[in-house]
Amino acid sequence: MKFSKRFDTIEPYLFVAISRTISEKKKKGIDVISFGIGDPDIPTPKFVLDSMKKHSDNPANHRYPESEGLPEFRNEVSEYMSSRFGVDVDPEKQVISLIGAKEGIGHASLCLIDEGDVSIVPDPGYPVYSAGCNFAGGEIYKMPLLQSKGWKPDLNNIPSDIREKAKMLWLNYPNNPTGGVADLDFFQEVVNFGIENDIAIMHDACYSDVTFDGYKAPSILEAKNSMEIAMEFHSFSKIFNMTGWRLGFAVGNEQLVQSLLTVKSNLDSGAPQAIQMMGIDALKNIEVFTQENNAIYQARRDKLSSALEEIGLTVEFPRAALYLWCRVPEGYNSASFTELLLEQCNVVVTPGTGYGEYGEGYVRLSLTTPDELVDEGVKRISKWKG
Numbered sequence: 547m548k549f550s551k552r553f554d555t556i557e558p559y560l561f562v563a564i565s566r567t568i569s570e571k572k573k574k575g576i577d578v579i580s581f582g583i584g585d586p587d588i589p590t591p592k593f594v595l596d597s598m599k600k601h602s603d604n605p606a607n608h609r610y611p612e613s614e615g616l617p618e619f620r621n622e623v624s625e626y627m628s629s630r631f632g633v634d635v636d637p638e639k640q641v642i643s644l645i646g647a648k649e650g651i652g653h654a655s656l657c658l659i660d661e662g663d664v665s666i667v668p669d670p671g672y673p674v675y676s677a678g679c680n681f682a683g684g685e686i687y688k689m690p691l692l693q694s695k696g697w698k699p700d701l702n703n704i705p706s707d708i709r710e711k712a713k714m715l716w717l718n719y720p721n722n723p724t725g726g727v728a729d730l731d732f733f734q735e736v737v738n739f740g741i742e743n744d745i746a747i748m749h750d751a752c753y754s755d756v757t758f759d760g761y762k763a764p765s766i767l768e769a770k771n772s773m774e775i776a777m778e779f780h781s782f783s784k785i786f787n788m789t790g791w792r793l794g795f796a797v798g799n800e801q802l803v804q805s806l807l808t809v810k811s812n813l814d815s816g817a818p819q820a821i822q823m824m825g826i827d828a829l830k831n832i833e834v835f836t837q838e839n840n841a842i843y844q845a846r847r848d849k850l851s852s853a854l855e856e857i858g859l860t861v862e863f864p865r866a867a868l869y870l871w872c873r874v875p876e877g878y879n880s881a882s883f884t885e886l887l888l889e890q891c892n893v894v895v896t897p898g899t900g901y902g903e904y905g906e907g908y909v910r911l912s913l914t915t916p917d918e919l920v921d922e923g924v925k926r927i928s929k930w931k932g
């Protein structure tokens with residue numbers, strides 16, 4: 547068969563390989579504890595499931611949805627943006643539903659990138675920013691995220707030829723995989739950079755409400771003039787334990803949102819309506835629910851990071867998102883330490899290099915492992931022999 551040249555630029559998706567390793571071990575009868583993928587083990591809350599049961603009975607919800615999403619859903623998103631971030635968006639023009647944030651993130655490059663255009667992405671970073679650009683035939687410029695800079699890129703280091711060729715720049719705060727957070731001053735700097743250089747700013751806010759110790763993450767749309775240049779992606783997956791239901795939304799600059807809708811309406815048929823109705827009920831109760839849910843992750847963060855520190859590993863305490871970004875011990879790199887934990891301890895972590903070259907020297911542990919397995923995982927890791 548004659549596959550496209552473009553297909554050669556696409557790596558197999560990171561977690562496909564990890565899931566394969568786990569299932570091979572399981573086939574051999576070895577029980578593996580996974581701190582790999584960030585997929586909440588806690589079930590979708592009952593009030594959200596009840597909403598699905600109720601709305602799936604309605605025949606109106608059995609038919610094709612509109613690609614942009616139900617007006618009720620877009621109105622609720624607009625309410626949320628206003629009450630949570632103080633951001634005003636027109637639900638008719640500046641909000642669309644997504645079949646999960648990943649879908650919108652992947653498709654967004656098709657709105658802006660032609661052959662040879664550049665997309666600026668964070669490294670380490672969620673691999674879909676680059677994958678979308680590769681599918682669109684564009685080129686990637688990587689901005690390093692360094693601990694010394696608080697896991698934020700230094701925009702001054704982006705060369706002028708890249709500024710000229712770049713059409714879009716991706717950010718993600720609270721950040722996967724580093725756990726870094728951004729304040730409004732930084733968002734303002736990025737918005738100004740986008741306007742000065744005519745580069746669309748794409749902010750992935752999918753962990754915006756997975757926060758600890760009372761921290762509240764801002765939206766980039768709170769920055770002055772952000773509506774001229776920015777689009778933000780939100781997800782129900784991590785905030786409401788809804789990864790399996792597939793729901794998110796894009797919000798922001800009208801032209802960007804409407805161009806994403808044009809791409810989507812040509813390629814998919816929208817998020818199922820009963821699932822959008824679940825999303826409405828979820829957003830109405832976000833404050834109460836996230837307090838309870840985030841407390842569970844916070845306790846795991848505390849337990850796991852203390853245990854890792856006790857055995858001499860260096861971890862930064864994240865204030866948000868679902869991950870511990872852990873420095874590997876002297877004498878190891880991301881791959882060799884990941885392999886050691888798998889072979890010696892039957893524990894799965896994600897090698898930092900899965901998120902880019904600047905992830906070298908780190909592994910990522912997800913907090914989405916049930917409490918009793920966290921205990922067992924910690925016991926196993928503490929027995930590793932260097």
Ligand SMILES: Cc1ncc(COP(=O)(O)O)c(C=O)c1O
Nearest residue numbers: 646647648672722752781783794
């Ligand atoms: C940074 C980031 N963005 C987006 C997503 C995907 O979100 P969704 O499940 O809504 O597609 C993930 C999932 O792991 C993620 O880590």
